Amino acid sequence: DTGVSQNPRHKITKRGQNVTFRCDPISEHNRLYWYRQTLGQGPEFLTYFQNEAQLEKSRLLSDRFSAERPKGSFSTLEIQRTEQGDSAMYLCASSLSRRTNEKLFFGSGTQLSVL
Amino acid sequence: ILNVEQSPQSLHVQEGDSTNFTCSFPSSNFYALHWYRWETAKSPEALFVMTLNGDEKKKGRISATLNTKEGYSYLYIKGSQPEDSATYLCAFDSSYKLIFGSGTRLLVRP
Numbered sequence: 141d142t143g144v145s146q147n148p149r150h151k152i153t154k155r156g157q158n159v160t161f162r163c164d165p166i167s168e169h170n171r172l173y174w175y176r177q178t179l180g181q182g183p184e185f186l187t188y189f190q191n192e193a194q195l196e197k198s199r200l201l202s203d204r205f206s207a208e209r210p211k212g213s214f215s216t217l218e219i220q221r222t223e224q225g226d227s228a229m230y231l232c233a234s235s236l237s238r239r240t241n242e243k244l245f246f247g248s249g250t251q252l253s254v255l
Numbered sequence: 256i257l258n259v260e261q262s263p264q265s266l267h268v269q270e271g272d273s274t275n276f277t278c279s280f281p282s283s284n285f286y287a288l289h290w291y292r293w294e295t296a297k298s299p300e301a302l303f304v305m306t307l308n309g310d311e312k313k314k315g316r317i318s319a320t321l322n323t324k325e326g327y328s329y330l331y332i333k334g335s336q337p338e339d340s341a342t343y344l345c346a347f348d349s350s351y352k353l354i355f356g357s358g359t360r361l362l363v364r365p
Binding site for chain 1: 259261287289291296297298299300301304306344346351352353354355356357358
């Protein structure tokens with residue numbers, strides 16, 4: 141399978157704990173995006189990378205969120221001191237390049253539940 | 256703040272019915288309009304990416320139109336089948352990120 145892979149699929153944690161998610165994009169894709177989706181809403185932009193450079197981070201993200209993409213390959217999203225409001229589906233997507241008609245390829249997401 | 260709106264929020268139809276959804280988006284700073292289908296327990300999957308005013312795209316029984324001047328797109332499904340049941344998302348491409356609507360949840364009853 142050469143699609144976008146996300147791990148874990150599900151994560152249950154207690155409030156205050158730190159969690160880390162991983163995304164492996166399609167190998168030749170240099171753009172990588174993180175989105176968050178809550179019930180009844182569409183995916184909400186969090187951040188994106190061009191290779192290893194993080195080019196934008198949503199103002200909606202607090203300092204508890206951090207993302208990395210070392211060597212421009214896989215990416216990790218860490219949430220520190222989780223809160224119940226962080227419960228959501230976290231989606232990763234990648235694309236080959238930045239053209240106006242470039243579609244995104246999504247992973248299956250990581251469902252986070254904060255108790 | 257860029258706002259993308261979709262209607263209806265949900266739709267229940269009978270197998271064989273034809274249906275359509277609406278996506279409205281800002282008419283300025285337009286780069287492209289994307290449609291994705293998201294089936295339960297699967298990944299969102301791209302249906303269409305449309306860039307030109309008046310664009311019409313078709314994939315099997317599904318088609319889409321685009322009006323960039325007035326800021327709307329329609330997605331049509333002809334002869335709905337139970338396997339078409341999914342959430343249909345549109346997304347406004349603002350040059351480096353996609354702004355998604357809340358989606359239309361379609362349920363096709365056999």
